[in-house]
Amino acid sequence: xxxxxxxxxxxxxxxxxxxxxxxxxxxxxxxxxxxxxxxxxxxxxxxxxxxxxxxxxxxxxxxxxxxxxxxxxxxxxxxxxxxxxxxxxxxxxxxxxxxxxxxxxxxxxxxxxxxxxxxxxxxxxxxxxxxxxxxxxxxxxxxxx
Amino acid sequence: xxxxxxxxxxxxxxxxxxxxxxxxxxxxxxxxxxxxxxxxxxxxxxxxxxxxxxxxxxxxxxxxxxxxxxxxxxxxxxxxxxxxxxxxxxxxxxxxxxxxxxxxxxxxxxxxxxxxxxxxxxxxxxxxxxxxxxxxxxxxxxxxxxxxxxxxxxxxxxxxxxxxxxxxxxxxxxxxxxxxxxxxxxxxxxxxxxxxxxxxxxxxxxxxxxxxxxxxxxxxxxxxxxxxxxxxxxxxxxxxxxxxxxxxxxxxxxxxxxxxxxxxxxxxxxxxxxxxxxxxxxxxxxxxxxxxxxxxxxxxxxxxxxxxxxxxxxxxxxxxxxxxxxxxxxxxxxxxxxxxxxxxxxxxxxxxxxxxxxxxxxxxxxxxxxxxxxxxxxxxxxxxxxxxxxxxxxxxxxxxxxxxxxxxxxxxxxxxxxxxxxxxxxxxxxxxxxxxxxxxxxxxxxxxxxxxxxxxxxxxxxxxxxxxxxxxxxxxxxxxxxxxxxxxxxxxxxxxxxxxxxxxxxxxxxxxxxxxxxxxxxxxxxxxxxxxxxxxxxxxxxx
Numbered sequence: 001x002x003x004x005x006x007x008x009x010x011x012x013x014x015x016x017x018x019x020x021x022x023x024x025x026x027x028x029x030x031x032x033x034x035x036x037x038x039x040x041x042x043x044x045x046x047x048x049x050x051x052x053x054x055x056x057x058x059x060x061x062x063x064x065x066x067x068x069x070x071x072x073x074x075x076x077x078x079x080x081x082x083x084x085x086x087x088x089x090x091x092x093x094x095x096x097x098x099x100x101x102x103x104x105x106x107x108x109x110x111x112x113x114x115x116x117x118x119x120x121x122x123x124x125x126x127x128x129x130x131x132x133x134x135x136x137x138x139x140x141x142x143x144x145x
Numbered sequence: 146x147x148x149x150x151x152x153x154x155x156x157x158x159x160x161x162x163x164x165x166x167x168x169x170x171x172x173x174x175x176x177x178x179x180x181x182x183x184x185x186x187x188x189x190x191x192x193x194x195x196x197x198x199x200x201x202x203x204x205x206x207x208x209x210x211x212x213x214x215x216x217x218x219x220x221x222x223x224x225x226x227x228x229x230x231x232x233x234x235x236x237x238x239x240x241x242x243x244x245x246x247x248x249x250x251x252x253x254x255x256x257x258x259x260x261x262x263x264x265x266x267x268x269x270x271x272x273x274x275x276x277x278x279x280x281x282x283x284x285x286x287x288x289x290x291x292x293x294x295x296x297x298x299x300x301x302x303x304x305x306x307x308x309x310x311x312x313x314x315x316x317x318x319x320x321x322x323x324x325x326x327x328x329x330x331x332x333x334x335x336x337x338x339x340x341x342x343x344x345x346x347x348x349x350x351x352x353x354x355x356x357x358x359x360x361x362x363x364x365x366x367x368x369x370x371x372x373x374x375x376x377x378x379x380x381x382x383x384x385x386x387x388x389x390x391x392x393x394x395x396x397x398x399x400x401x402x403x404x405x406x407x408x409x410x411x412x413x414x415x416x417x418x419x420x421x422x423x424x425x426x427x428x429x430x431x432x433x434x435x436x437x438x439x440x441x442x443x444x445x446x447x448x449x450x451x452x453x454x455x456x457x458x459x460x461x462x463x464x465x466x467x468x469x470x471x472x473x474x475x476x477x478x479x480x481x482x483x484x485x486x487x488x489x490x491x492x493x494x495x496x497x498x499x500x501x502x503x504x505x506x507x508x509x510x511x512x513x514x515x516x517x518x519x520x521x522x523x524x525x526x527x528x529x530x531x532x533x534x535x536x537x538x539x540x541x542x543x544x545x546x547x548x549x550x551x552x553x554x555x556x557x558x559x560x561x562x563x564x565x566x567x568x569x570x571x572x573x574x575x576x577x578x579x580x581x582x583x584x585x586x587x588x589x590x591x592x593x594x595x596x597x598x599x600x601x602x603x604x605x606x607x608x609x610x611x612x613x614x615x616x617x618x619x620x621x622x623x624x625x626x627x628x629x630x631x632x633x634x635x636x637x638x639x640x641x642x643x644x645x646x647x648x649x650x651x652x653x654x655x656x657x658x659x660x661x662x663x664x665x666x667x668x669x670x671x672x673x674x675x676x677x678x679x680x681x682x683x684x685x686x687x688x
Contacts, residue, residue, distance in 0.1 A: 019481045026488070098477045099523070121480040121516050123487035 009137060010036040012061035014046040014078055015096070016070045020119065023126050024065060031130030033137075035062070043073030047081045053088055060088035063136055065117075065129075068097040068104065076111055083112045092136045094129075178303075219293075219312040222300060227252045227268075230307065239293075239314060241286030252310070257282035257290050264295070268308065271297035283312065292319050341437040344423065345371045347430065349386030361437060363408065375437065377418065379404040384418060393422035393433050406437075415444045465526055472523035476516055483512035518634065521648035525633060528580065528652040529659035539575045541568035541613070545602060548582040555590055560597035568604045569611055571680050577656045582615075584649035585676050589617035591643055594671070609682050610662070616675040622668040630666065653678070 011028075015021050021039055028035065038061065040046035046066070053060045064082060068075035075095060083089050092114040097104060100118035108116050114136060120126050213220060219236035221229050229250050237244040240255045247255075256264055260281035270277035278296040285291045292315040300307040335342055335353060341361040344353035349371045351358075358374075359365050366374040370386075377384040379402050392399055399420040406414040417438040423431045490497075490505045497505075545565050549556070556563065563586070571578060582602075589600040599618045604611055622630060622637065629635050631654045636647035650664075657664045657678045668674035 017477070017481070019485065023481075023484060098480060099473050101527075119477075119480060121483045121513060123484050123491060126484055 008036075009062040009141065010038060010059065011133070012038045012040065012046065012049060012064045014040045014043065014064065014066040014070055014075065016041045016067065020067070020096075024129065027127050027130035028133060029130075030127045031134050033130060033134060035137075042071040043075065043078045045072075046070075046078045047073055050078075050081050050085055050088070054085050060085075061091060062141065063133060064091060064093045065133070066093055066095055068095055068108070076107065079108070079111045079113060092140060094132060094136070096129075219314070221247070221252065221310050221312075223252055223308040223310060225306045227308075236312060239285070239291060239312065240283055241289075255283050257284050267295060267297045271308065272299050272306070275299065280315065292316060341439070343371060343374075343435050343437075344432060345386060345390075345435060346432040347390065349390065352432070358437070361406070361414070361439060371435070376407045377404045377416065378407070379418070389420050389433060389435065390430065393420065394430055403440075414439055414441045416440065468522065468526040472519040472526065476519045476523075479512055479516050479519065483509050483516065486512065518646055521646045522633075525648050525652055525655065529577070529655045537574060538570050539573055539578050540570050541578060541604070544575060544578045545582055545586075548579060548586055551583070552586065552590055559590065559593065561590055561593075561600065562597065563600045564602070566601075566603040568602070568613070569606070571611060571613075572683060573656075573660055573680055577659075580656060581653050581678065584653050585615040588649065588676070589615055589619060589674070591645070592617070592619040592674075594618070594620050606682065610679045611682055612677055612679045614675055614677045616673065618673040621670045621672045621674055622666060623670050624668065627666050627668065631664065 013021060013024055015024065025037065028037075038049065040049060049058070049061075052058050064078075066075040066078050070078075073081075075097075079093055079095065082091065082093060085091075093112070094115045094117050095108040095113040096117045096119055098119050105116050115132060117129055117132060120128075213233050216233070217235070219233060219239045221232040221236050224230050229248050229252055232244065232247040234244055237247045240247075242255075253261060253264070263279060263281045267277045267279050267281075276296070276298050278294060280292065280294050282290040283293050293312040294315055296311040296313075298309045298311075300309050336356050338355040339357060340355065341358035342353075342355040343351045343358050343366065346352050351366050351369055351371055351374065354366050362374040364374070372385045382388075384402070384404050389399060391397075399418060402418045404416045404418045406416050408414065417440055419436045419438075420433050422433045425431050486505055486509050490502065490509075494502070542565070545568060549563050549565070552561075555561070586600060586602070590598050596618060601616045602613070603616070604613045606612070626637055630637065631650045632647075633651045634647045635651070636645065654664050657680065660680050662679040662681065664676070664678040666674055666676050
């Protein structure tokens with residue numbers, strides 16, 4: 001396992017499936033990323049967090065993992081809200097979805113997604129999510145081995 | 146004895162004298178009759194107790210001759226051989242012939258050929274019964290047929306069976322009958338017309354009406370004001386006689402105008418209203434003919450049909466949505482099942498019995514297979530969805546070439562040969578044509594026998610359709626299954642010999658049907674397959 005200074009960073013995971021939250025944790029662990037995870041299990045909670053960030057109530061997340069298909073406000077709404085945020089509008093976002101249609105992908109990028117992760121059905125592929133998160137964090141926050 | 150003999154001789158001489166006298170008087174009488182008959186005698190002198198008296202034949206005949214010449218009817222006398230002895234000028238005029246050419250002609254010459262036997266019957270009846278009459282046709286100038294009533298009377302003249310024939314011209318009567326019939330027909334048409342038809346005068350009063358007009362108005366409307374009988378509005382504006390007659394005056398057309406008719410009691414009828422002007426010869430508007438077609442039922446049926454179509458579209462869309470959700474939403478837990486099973490294996494490999502690894506493998510592979518099926522089902526539900534952008538024409542050569550390129554590795558590996566004839570530009574989205582070629586060429590390469598695959602793609606045009614054929618030399622299909630292969634998840638081969646879920650041809654069928662085409666297969670086991678599909682030559686709206 002790798003260890004580095006990315007561990008003090010915080011991630012906002014917008015995901016309603018506890019199983020997928022578990023797998024996200026596994027993927028990050030596999031990559032040696034022990035970032036702080038904030039979980040929102042519906043879109044409204046995620047938007048409330050972003051509102052609170054903008055109001056100075058809490059620190060801005062360093063990266064968002066947003067499932068497209070979450071209850072109340074869907075992932076697209078969360079992404080739209082994020083991009084309007086004065087404090088964290090430029091934060092990298094990985095949109096996640098079980099389906100992988102060209103239309104969904106296109107729409108996600110139009111709304112400002114940094115990456116699109118189609119949730120795979122093999123363990124090895126799912127673990128790739130950790131690598132993806134590392135690359136994005138390093139691009140923004142630099143490497144420190 | 147001698148005395149008696151002399152007396153007898155004297156008696157004989159007297160009788161002989163008497164006979165001679167009688168013979169001479171008989172000859173004289175016969176001669177007179179012959180003279181009268183031949184026209185040599187104009188008068189006869191008869192001795193009477195008061196002296197001789199002259200009887201002029203002219204005096205007896207003249208009035209009748211004048212009557213015959215001047216009467217309205219046409220008449221002829223015929224000899225026993227039906228030759229015309231005499232014709233009055235009216236007969237000659239009737240048949241349009243010169244008077245002098247008529248006498249001496251065979252009467253049949255002036256008879257319509259079809260009526261010859263009818264005429265023979267009339268003569269027979271006249272001879273037997275003293276008189277007969279019947280209607281038949283004469284043949285006039287320019288082969289015109291003239292309907293006539295013929296009266297035939299035998300004339301016994303000096304032992305000759307002559308005939309007197311009087312012909313009454315029926316043309317005028319027939320004309321009147323025709324006019325009468327036409328008038329009756331017009332009236333009948335008006336009365337029986339399914340549409341409500343009314344004729345109004347300049348004051349808007351109904352002066353003629355069809356029976357249906359009464360039914361529509363639910364009361365007799367003759368001589369009623371139109372506006373009272375039919376309360377019409379078109380596009381919310383009252384359509385009354387003022388408006389209709391004004392339109393007629395300025396030459397504005399009223400044809401098939403949709404209108405609402407309000408009945409007393411609140412009910413309404415939907416009508417199509419048309420009006421045509423009735424003008425005098427001096428072009429003065431006398432009124433107009435108004436046709437009111439009741440389309441209430443038709444409208445109701447149209448609305449019912451439209452709502453059914455809407456219902457069907459909704460239920461189709463519901464079904465589509467259901468299939469999408471089922472295939473999409475079911476994939477998520479399935480994917481998690483597969484991943485967690487793998488996770489279980491990787492995490493506890495050391496602690497599990499050897500068999501457990503095999504069981505986990507089966508579980509993972511089942512989950513993956515099911516996920517594949519759901520993916521295919523999703524692809525099927527979305528197969529014929531319209532891609533963004535307008536429907537386009539696609540060059541099939543280009544799509545075929547690109548598709549073949551995607552099979553490059555497989556082709557190299559199997560030594561396959563792919564021949565592609567020149568293909569047309571087709572009225573289909575590129576993405577759909579790609580799917581068709583991908584599935585059909587893919588199948589042709591996949592289901593091959595021992596020989597290297599040989600695929601031939603060709604096209605032909607007939608009756609406004611393009612027919613494309615993808616033929617192969619593969620294992621073929623039992624004709625019993627030639628329809629089944631197009632069903633969803635229908636597979637003919639088990640045991641993992643040929644991979645695939647059996648969705649490809651179902652997708653092809655859905656796409657082809659969307660464009661109004663057809664797809665089918667001709668094949669025999671072991672003799673290759675020919676998959677054919679048609680597409681309309683011209684673009685039509687996707688179904």
